[in-house]
Amino acid sequence: MTTTTRRGGRPASGEPVLDRAFRLLDAFTDAETSMTLTRLSDRAGIPLSSTLRLAQHLSRLGALERRSDGTFTMGLRMLEYAALAPRGHGLRAIALPYMEDLHRASRQHVQLAVREKDEGVIVERLSAPGAGKVLYHVGARVPLHGTGLGLVLLAHSRPEFQESYLQRELFLEPEHIPLAAVDLRTQLHEVRTSGVVHMARALPEPAASVAAPIFDRSGDCAAVISVVGADGSLDTRMLEPAVVAIARAISRDLARGGRDPQAGRSPG
Template sequence: MEHTTQRGGRPPSGEPVLDRAFRLLDAFSDERPILTVTELSEATGIPLSSAFRLAQHLARRGALERQPSGGYMIGLRMLEYAALAPRGHGLRAIALPYMEELHRATRQHVQLAVREKDEAVIIERLSAKDAGAVLYYPGGRAPLHGTGVGLVLLAHSRPEFLAAYLQQELFLEPEHVPLPASELSETLGAVRRTGLASMSRTLPSAATSIAAPIFDRTGACVAAMSVLGADGSVDATRLEPALLALTRVISRDLKRVATTS
């Protein structure tokens, strides 16, 4: 994320405190779950003294937790707030029993994701011990064009959003392979026709993901559910009909709850 700075790397003097606090929170990632105040300052461009005060305030509120080493990590208070988000919590409650059924049947990773701006956010995942490495964790953000759930969400996004997205220079990660817009557009057309998205990767280990959409009562795609497994462990012939059937049942239940609430 880019930030406007003044001399000495200082952020604009008029930047709201809340914006700076969120910039501190944005600095954390799966790769960097614990950061010192110095690292927070360097990552955000916020002066060291200000970063120190903000981190202390956030820790007192439970948004950050200070470690014995002196570093900070995201606090459990943030998980409590996330659990209250209707777009994740209500959907998750409806989908979870069906995810568990699919998880037992496939013994693979089963994921549920929603779109937030130009990324997919994983709101739930049931993991399998021998299903291979995962790149994105619950609460984590994944590229729309480089994941099974992301392709589903992108394929069913508004035309103006999709047109703008295709204008970007896109790469498939972690291989860092260029993805031409024409190729992605063709893939998204197939996702809309079949109701399914399939995505394979080679790093950090070969894996395949198959995903399907979940619709609300207006017909909008509000989520995607996928099965992710080590290469060769996902039987698409058997999995695809089951995945489609379950996502349709979740869509039906989601519409039913919306109608009666």
């Protein structure tokens, strides 16, 4: 294979095209779901001409969409891919009916997350209009320390992983307060002992949550579910039985292989 060099020193062949394509996709954020070509080029740090060529190619593949005003947005093809992620929509299909029950009963935000490497990823959330604002959206990443969702996932991960995580220099954000390994170790022990995590914080604004683990057939922690209230007055102790019960119900359904509501046939 011949390798030539382009502007920016990247080889013209093979992998870098894929890296650049995903850099374009990564340029989109919650705050900026549509972008002009120039903005996209700036955000991704890719020359305008390459950005145009790549963005057009990604649009042909359905990964991006070009709107009538010329701006680019994420394409619907991504929905198809996301729907096929077993730890995303597969888990979600099983958990959603239970999440709705919890949502109706608590009238608070309900979140479902899984661990991906050293972070948690929100795979579903149901929002309560009156329950205050929330930091995280579907697909968002949360730290494994300092959040209820994260602590549950970390506490139930393999011991070697926990040890390596504890070796890190950790901070609680947004205050940027150092978190000592000994304190985190104590927290993780408590999470495993009590089976739930209650969190309350004042910053960036008052909020409280309660989270519980969801286990798969082999007894591994597959996910975590949490109820979050952001008006500062949520009594998470009151909600603990409901969250624990629903987490157990989802675990049971997951172990059974789920009801698989996505299979079968009918008209549109």
